[in-house]
Amino acid sequence: MPFDGRILSGVSVLAAVVDGGSFVKASELIGLTDSGVSRAISRLETRLGVRLLDRTTRSVTLTDEGRRFYEEVKPHLNAIEDAATVASGASSAVRGRLRIDIDPFLLPLVLAGRLGVFCERYPELVIEFVTSEHVGDLVSEGIDLAIRFGQPRLSTLVSRKLIEAPILTLASPRYLERYGKPKHPADLARHRCLQFLDPYTGRPFDWEFIRGKETVVVPTSGPLTFADPKSMLEECVAGTGIAQIIGWGVKELLASGALIDLFPRWHGERFPLFAFHPSRKHPPAKVRAFTDFCVDILGKL
Numbered sequence: 001m002p003f004d005g006r007i008l009s010g011v012s013v014l015a016a017v018v019d020g021g022s023f024v025k026a027s028e029l030i031g032l033t034d035s036g037v038s039r040a041i042s043r044l045e046t047r048l049g050v051r052l053l054d055r056t057t058r059s060v061t062l063t064d065e066g067r068r069f070y071e072e073v074k075p076h077l078n079a080i081e082d083a084a085t086v087a088s089g090a091s092s093a094v095r096g097r098l099r100i101d102i103d104p105f106l107l108p109l110v111l112a113g114r115l116g117v118f119c120e121r122y123p124e125l126v127i128e129f130v131t132s133e134h135v136g137d138l139v140s141e142g143i144d145l146a147i148r149f150g151q152p153r154l155s156t157l158v159s160r161k162l163i164e165a166p167i168l169t170l171a172s173p174r175y176l177e178r179y180g181k182p183k184h185p186a187d188l189a190r191h192r193c194l195q196f197l198d199p200y201t202g203r204p205f206d207w208e209f210i211r212g213k214e215t216v217v218v219p220t221s222g223p224l225t226f227a228d229p230k231s232m233l234e235e236c237v238a239g240t241g242i243a244q245i246i247g248w249g250v251k252e253l254l255a256s257g258a259l260i261d262l263f264p265r266w267h268g269e270r271f272p273l274f275a276f277h278p279s280r281k282h283p284p285a286k287v288r289a290f291t292d293f294c295v296d297i298l299g300k301l
Helices: 005-020 023-030 034-048 064-088 106-111 115-121 173-179 185-190 229-238 251-256 285-299
Strands: 053-055 060-062 096-102 125-130 145-149 157-171 207-211 214-218 243-246 270-278
Touching: 005 023, 005 034, 005 064, 023 034, 060 064, 096 106, 096 285, 106 229, 106 285, 115 125, 115 285, 125 285, 145 157, 145 285, 157 207, 157 285, 185 207, 185 214, 229 243, 270 285
Parallel strands: 096 125, 096 145
Antiparallel strands: 053 060, 145 270, 157 243, 157 270, 207 214
């Protein structure tokens, strides 16, 4: 098929529909009427000979053919956007919409309550937070940035290690009064330990303790297994069991005595926090701004 400039125009409208999730949102993003967006998509579908979108009264979703097409063309749209940004001298502008797939621990326990400063700093930027089971294809899912704990698993993404978090083993006074305080990490094999699922393996994380050159891996078990760290932390405070928690976000609980750090001399284990974004020559300024903000906040905890 020879190149047709109308295809590029139609693809831009398609991208707006995917990003906005509806024709109405797309019309707001690109300045067309709702009917103008609909006609542009229909013309593109006719030109390509495939149906790209499933339309209902409540939602618009990509068909299988539409998803494959969009995954192929989206990187090229990104490249055009990058080139235009550099050419216009606006590479430092932080504005528009930023969609972030964020770690379920980081947002409620660390960033919540601190985001107002970032919003005031960049008033032309609108942020949408989502949390998926695990990081997938950011392009097809319309994600600009993913921030997650753990080593990178997708080679197609650009990754940047932001910081390493300490892992603390915590219990409440209520639990210790009832079950006693373990003296050594190995004692945890006989305690009620709250488990947290690794989203990639579907199994609970191992409990590892590091002190200098000494490493101890302890088999643990308990009555509850979580995929939500905030709920696990609340159960730990309530005395249900012992939990391993990333050291950020629990400072006040430790200071008040609501939680006790059981093994302060075994803080050698570190859990890296990574930022992921699609492979692009020039990461958008909005992505750089938010990752730098996270590093700044975490460095002060």
